[in-house]
Amino acid sequence: MKVIIRRPRREVQMPGSRRVRDLLQELQINPETVLVVRGEDLLTPDEVVKDEETVEVVPAISGGSTDEV
Amino acid sequence: MKCRICTEKAVIETRRHNTAFCKECFLTHVERQVQKTIESEKMLSKEDRVLVAVSGGKDSLTLWEVLHRLGYQTTGFHIVLGIGDYSPAAREKVEAYAEKQGFPLIVTDLNEEYDFTVPELALNTPRVPCSACGLSKRYLMNRTALGGGFSVLATGHNLDDVASTLFGNLFHWHTEQLARMEPSRQATHPKLVKTCKPLIRLTERETLAYTLLRGIDYHEEECPNAEGATSLLYKDLLNQLEHASPGVKQSFYFGFLKKGRSAFAADVNGADLRECEVCGQATTTEVCAFCRMMDQAHRTASRRNS
Ligand code: SF4
Ligand SMILES: [Zn+2]
Ligand SMILES: [Zn+2]
Numbered sequence: 347m348k349v350i351i352r353r354p355r356r357e358v359q360m361p362g363s364r365r366v367r368d369l370l371q372e373l374q375i376n377p378e379t380v381l382v383v384r385g386e387d388l389l390t391p392d393e394v395v396k397d398e399e400t401v402e403v404v405p406a407i408s409g410g411s412t413d414e415v
Numbered sequence: 416m417k418c419r420i421c422t423e424k425a426v427i428e429t430r431r432h433n434t435a436f437c438k439e440c441f442l443t444h445v446e447r448q449v450q451k452t453i454e455s456e457k458m459l460s461k462e463d464r465v466l467v468a469v470s471g472g473k474d475s476l477t478l479w480e481v482l483h484r485l486g487y488q489t490t491g492f493h494i495v496l497g498i499g500d501y502s503p504a505a506r507e508k509v510e511a512y513a514e515k516q517g518f519p520l521i522v523t524d525l526n527e528e529y530d531f532t533v534p535e536l537a538l539n540t541p542r543v544p545c546s547a548c549g550l551s552k553r554y555l556m557n558r559t560a561l562g563g564g565f566s567v568l569a570t571g572h573n574l575d576d577v578a579s580t581l582f583g584n585l586f587h588w589h590t591e592q593l594a595r596m597e598p599s600r601q602a603t604h605p606k607l608v609k610t611c612k613p614l615i616r617l618t619e620r621e622t623l624a625y626t627l628l629r630g631i632d633y634h635e636e637e638c639p640n641a642e643g644a645t646s647l648l649y650k651d652l653l654n655q656l657e658h659a660s661p662g663v664k665q666s667f668y669f670g671f672l673k674k675g676r677s678a679f680a681a682d683v684n685g686a687d688l689r690e691c692e693v694c695g696q697a698t699t700t701e702v703c704a705f706c707r708m709m710d711q712a713h714r715t716a717s718r719r720n721s
Contacts, residue, residue, distance in 0.1 A: 409641035
């Protein structure tokens with residue numbers, strides 16, 4: 347499967363299919379800080395991503411000063 | 416995974432509530448959480464004219480969308496900061512969203528109005544970019560709300576923002592800031608406008624999910640000055656704790672509001688507010704911090720150019 351990670355944007359190929367939970371763990375990404383998206387759909391941790399599919403890991407955390415608006 | 420409310424297929428799991436939601440139930444959940452915050456903290460009424468600070472990011476657009484859906488009278492306010500490619504792209508997203516929704520929007524360009532962008536302020540004053548930027552935002556938001564007859568200013572701070580700010584303030588024992596960490600601040604002077612943070616019950620991951628599920632086209636890029644910010648480190652640490660112990664961010668912040676904040680009340684600097692001699696905005700000094708920064712920037716820039 348292809349995993350697109352943003353900020354910095356990079357692509358990771360992972361052989362085989364696996365659950366969202368496991369793919370985040372392998373990539374050492376804290377699930378509290380991202381959403382995993384396939385096309386338009388948000389995926390829950392138990393969802394299986396198949397080998398031929400592409401998913402995107404969208405970062406939720408934004409930074410800046412504490413007065414950020 | 417199934418929605419715990421209607422048993423449709425879930426699109427998001429929220430471990431801190433030990434639940435999962437389908438799209439429709441999640442959108443309703445978010446809007447109810449905001450309504451609950453507004454009511455419990457007495458933030459807004461339907462009669463208020465609300466100025467919503469919009470950067471173009473997911474949090475501020477979520478705030479605007481939800482407040483509108485809940486029936487509040489909103490106008491967006493965007494500040495053009497003049498930061499590289501980041502600012503024009505942010506402005507574009509805000510304007511496109513406002514136009515699509517038919518929402519009123521006020522845009523102020525710092526450079527057009529005051530001759531300096533945020534990077535130029537950092538160059539011509541001792542302030543770092545985020546400090547010059549934060550001061551300018553606070554000043555312009557209050558001034559615009561006052562001038563436009565708005566009764567409340569709403570900002571899109573989420574649970575991660577306020578919990579990481581609390582973490583930083585505790586870490587450094589900034590007791591006065593700790594005392595001032597209220598989710599809604601009443602105007603204490605005729606030249607100050609009430610402010611509120613209606614998204615404090617939502618994590619950043621939840622505001623992101625709301626934005627994506629509503630199909631809101633938000634500005635995803637980060638400001639280049641955010642890189643390496645300590646607030647990001649604190650957020651990261653808090654999210655590691657959250658992963659190990661769901662709900663910890665919420666209990667940290669809301670527990671502080673309930674049990675901790677009042678302990679620092681005596682540390683609030685009670686200095687009398689008066690009107691700035693230059694611009695008339697509320698300040699504790701003769702000339703307000705914003706006017707002093709601008710004056711310094713002008714003087715340094717003209718020295719450089721002579
Ligand atoms: S990161 Fe700093 S400079 Fe950039 S928008 Fe936020 S406060 Fe302003
Ligand atoms: Zn449901
Ligand atoms: Zn002033």
